[in-house]
Amino acid sequence: MNTNNKLSRHCVLVTGGTGYIGSHTVVALMAAGYEPIIIDNLSNSKASVLKRIKQITGKQPIFYKIDLWDIAALDKVFQKYSIASVMHFAGFKAVGESVTEPLKYYENNIQSTISLCNVMTMRDVKKIIFSSSASVYGETTVIPIKENSLTAPASPYACTKQMIEQILKDIHVADPAWRIALLRYFNPAGAHESGLMGEDPQGIPNNLMPYVSQVAVGRHKKVNIFGNDYPTSDGTGVRDYIHIMDLAEGHVAALKKIDTATFKTPQIINLGTGSGYTVMEILHAFEKASGKVIPYRITKRRPGDIAACYADTKLAQKLLGWKARRNLADMCADAWRWQSQNPTGYP
Ligand code: NAD
Numbered sequence: 001m002n003t004n005n006k007l008s009r010h011c012v013l014v015t016g017g018t019g020y021i022g023s024h025t026v027v028a029l030m031a032a033g034y035e036p037i038i039i040d041n042l043s044n045s046k047a048s049v050l051k052r053i054k055q056i057t058g059k060q061p062i063f064y065k066i067d068l069w070d071i072a073a074l075d076k077v078f079q080k081y082s083i084a085s086v087m088h089f090a091g092f093k094a095v096g097e098s099v100t101e102p103l104k105y106y107e108n109n110i111q112s113t114i115s116l117c118n119v120m121t122m123r124d125v126k127k128i129i130f131s132s133s134a135s136v137y138g139e140t141t142v143i144p145i146k147e148n149s150l151t152a153p154a155s156p157y158a159c160t161k162q163m164i165e166q167i168l169k170d171i172h173v174a175d176p177a178w179r180i181a182l183l184r185y186f187n188p189a190g191a192h193e194s195g196l197m198g199e200d201p202q203g204i205p206n207n208l209m210p211y212v213s214q215v216a217v218g219r220h221k222k223v224n225i226f227g228n229d230y231p232t233s234d235g236t237g238v239r240d241y242i243h244i245m246d247l248a249e250g251h252v253a254a255l256k257k258i259d260t261a262t263f264k265t266p267q268i269i270n271l272g273t274g275s276g277y278t279v280m281e282i283l284h285a286f287e288k289a290s291g292k293v294i295p296y297r298i299t300k301r302r303p304g305d306i307a308a309c310y311a312d313t314k315l316a317q318k319l320l321g322w323k324a325r326r327n328l329a330d331m332c333a334d335a336w337r338w339q340s341q342n343p344t345g346y347p
């Protein structure tokens with residue numbers, strides 16, 4: 001634990017900062033001159049990522065193993081550092097698990113946000129960027145999806161995201177001094193270009209990209225493709241995959257924005273690329289990047305999946321001056337570098 005409390009640079013509290021998106025965002029924050037302070041209970045990540053962040057940035061980030069429910073411990077961190085803003089990544093994220101264990105999701109995702117916002121209120125920290133998700137849009141929308149599309153969350157997980165957005169909107173109504181960005185991510189993929197950091201799901205991956213890369217590295221025999229009878233170019237599902245470092249840089253752009261601008265209401269912003277790829281296209285792109293043949297079989301549709309989903313990205317470009325720079329080949333090449341150099345993930 002780092003005990004340096006005389007930090008002069010802009011301190012950003014990063015909840016869930018040892019997780020997949022949080023850890024890559026910490027690297028982007030450090031590169032942009034911010035001082036991230038990571039809080040994570042390590043329920044879905046490993047502390048060894050901190051060494052990798054140091055290898056990349058030359059500096060070990062400040063880290064506290066704290067559960068967000070622990071208000072007293074959280075408050076100590078707020079008292080110790082001059083925290084200017086918060087990026088709130090912490091939460092559970094497995095859509096399927098949320099259907100079978102809804103209380104686990106409502107309890108952790110909602111309660112941890114309430115604890116965090118209570119401490120922020122006590123310590124007069126009123127700038128927050130929240131990890132929301134394209135899953136709040138559900139099935140009923142026209143694509144590309146704009147931020148003002150109707151929401152129709154189809155799982156308890158997606159409901160927690162919508163509820164947290166509502167909680168933050170209500171906080172803003174009560175005190176308009178809060179500056180809030182609600183970032184709706186599409187499908188984060190890939191890894192840091194060094195191959196030192198990447199996605200390290202615990203157990204069998206739920207998501208396509210890590211599953212494909214674990215097949216390529218020999219951890220599973222074949223990819224199960226969940227249906228090839230969707231109304232898409234080849235019948236498999238279409239998603240908007242965004243490189244994890246583009247997503248991380250999108251957070252830095254959002255932070256700069258809430259530091260300098262006041263929004264009348266919490267600002268919802270899609271973070272995606274605006275392009276969709278089918279499951280088959282992902283598989284072939286990964287074969288190309290890895291030089292491996294990736295066996296697959298077509299299975300039945302996964303309940304709750306939709307045919308196609310990709311972002312309208314105009315608002316992010318207009319408000320943040322940010323757009324994704326990396327393409328699918330970059331995502332696959334970087335994911336493969338990480339997976340082949342770290343076949344079993346972080347030590
Ligand atoms: P992740 O599981 O890798 O990271 C989340 C981190 O939060 C983990 O390190 C976990 O240990 C920590 N955590 C969970 N509950 C906590 C608590 N009560 N106190 C302290 N720490 C806690 O997930 P990720 O992929 O990095 O996702 C980050 C955020 O982005 C999540 O809120 C997720 O719902 C959201 N999101 C993710 C995706 C995606 O596809 N990865 C898409 C849209 C939105």
Ligand code: UFG
Pocket residue numbers: 093095133134135136185186187206207208209211223224225226227236237238239279302305309
């Ligand atoms: N898929 C397969 N086989 C697999 C895994 C996935 O064919 O083993 C297919 C799915 O059917 C879908 C596509 O690959 O067509 C992408 O599925 P993912 O599980 O990777 O991603 P989702 O779009 O279902 O959901 C992800 C995150 C959510 C987030 C959402 C935002 O899991 O948390 O993106 O768009 F909210």
